Amino acid sequence: MEVCPLCNFVSFQSKVQGPKGRLFHLCDNCMLVFERKSNLPGWNEEKDRYLEHENSIHQEGYVRHLNQAIKPALKYLKQGAKGIDYGCGPVPTLNKLLDNKGFYCEIYDPIFFPENPLGTYDYVFATECFEHFFRPAHELQKLWGLLKPGGILVVMTQLWNDTAKIKSWRYATDPTHVVFYHEQTFRFIAAHYSLETLEIKNDRVVILQKK
Numbered sequence: 001m002e003v004c005p006l007c008n009f010v011s012f013q014s015k016v017q018g019p020k021g022r023l024f025h026l027c028d029n030c031m032l033v034f035e036r037k038s039n040l041p042g043w044n045e046e047k048d049r050y051l052e053h054e055n056s057i058h059q060e061g062y063v064r065h066l067n068q069a070i071k072p073a074l075k076y077l078k079q080g081a082k083g084i085d086y087g088c089g090p091v092p093t094l095n096k097l098l099d100n101k102g103f104y105c106e107i108y109d110p111i112f113f114p115e116n117p118l119g120t121y122d123y124v125f126a127t128e129c130f131e132h133f134f135r136p137a138h139e140l141q142k143l144w145g146l147l148k149p150g151g152i153l154v155v156m157t158q159l160w161n162d163t164a165k166i167k168s169w170r171y172a173t174d175p176t177h178v179v180f181y182h183e184q185t186f187r188f189i190a191a192h193y194s195l196e197t198l199e200i201k202n203d204r205v206v207i208l209q210k211k
Contacts, residue, residue, distance in 0.1 A: 002025070002036065002037060004025075004027040004029065004030060004032055004034065005032070005034055005133075005134065005135050005136055005137060005179065006027065006030050006032045006034075006136045006137050006140075006179070006185070006188075006189075007027060007029050007030040007032070007137070007188065007192075008137070009027050009028065009029035009030065011027075011028045011029065012025045012026055012027045012028055012029075013025065013026040013028070013163075016033055016163050016166055017166065017167040018166050018167060018169070018172045019166075019167060019168060019169060019170075019172050019173045020173060022035075022039075022172065023036065024036070024166070024172075024180075026163060029188075030184070030185050030188040030189075031181075031182035031184040031185045031188070032136070032179060032180070032181060032182075032185050033160060033163070033166065033179070033180040033181075033182075034178065034179045034180070035178035035179065040134055040178055041175050041176050041178070043111070045175070045176070046111065046132070046176050047111050049174070049175070049176045050089055050090060050111065050112075050176070051090060053089065053090075055089060055091055055093060056091045056093055057093045057096050057097070062093065063093070063097065066093060066094050066097060066127060066156075067097070068156065068201075068202070068204060068205055069094075069125060069127050069154050069155075069156040069205050070094070070097060070098065070101075070125075072199060072201050072205055072207065073123070073125070073152065073154045073205075073207055074101070076123075076152045076198065076207065076209070077103060077122070077123055077152060078122070079102050079103075080102060080103070080104070081103050081104070081122035081123055082103075082104045082105075082106075082121055082122050082123075083098070083103060083104070083105050083106070083121045083122055083123035083124055083125065084105065084106045084107065084108055084117055084121050084123075084124050084125070084146065085098075085105055085106070085107050085108070085125050085127070086108050086117075086124050086125065086126045086129065086143065086146070087108070087109055087110070087126055087127070087128070087129025087132070088107040088108065088109045088112070088113060089109055089112065090109075090111075090112045092107045092109075092113070094125055094127060095107050098125075103123075105125075106121075117146060120145075120146060120147060120148045120151070121146055121147060121148065121151060122148055122151055122152070123147075123151060123152040123153070123154065124143055124146055124147060124151070124152070124153050124154070125154045125156075126143065126153065126154065126155050126156070127154075127155075127156040128156055128157065129157075130155055130156075130157040130179070130181065131157045131158070131171070131177040131178070131179055131180060131181075132176055132177065132178065132179075133178075133179055134178060136179055140189060140193055141193075144193050144194070144195075144210065147210040148210070149210055149211070150209065150210060151209070151210045152198075152207065152208070152209055152210075153195065153207070153208040153209070153210070154205070154206075154207050154208075155186075155205070155206040155207075155208070156204055156205050156206075157180075157181060157204070157206075158171045158180075158203065158204055159180075159181055159182060159183055159185075159186075159200075159203040159204065159206075160180045160181070160182055161182065161183070161203065166180070183200055183203075186200065186206050186208075189208075190208060194210065194211045195208040195209060195210055195211065196208065196209045196211055
């Protein structure tokens, strides 16, 4: 039986129309829209897709994109704070931008830099990776464990707000984007993982703090 990969709820709408003939489920409990298990991409498909991205610190557009998450988070970070870029991709960039601002930042990516991080951190950035989580509940438990009490979790992922618009939503055309979050989904996450919602900005950046 298929269940919601975030809250394990069994009651969901079975047919939310996505682009290019994709069909998603919508959880009635946590408002997560998610791909069916049978349609999840394989490891090689994921890796090949990520390698198509031309992202680096030399790409001005990509740097501007990452700054959408960095700039609102700066007021919550103390100078010299130690953190990690979780899901950094094949060409780590956000860590360099944070290093330039005086924040030590390690990297982790399950495909390209798979050595599991050790210890706990003052902050974790997870930019454009939440939508790739096959098992968001599992990943959130890992992220929670990486944060010190009072630590900051900065998430960048596009939020959905109308199921009727998902059919033409460009964000859902990427086959490696398999889960999509509503603002209410993050309210659920905060309540169930002892996190406080500090800010939700422009339906894209969510800043949480570990209690």
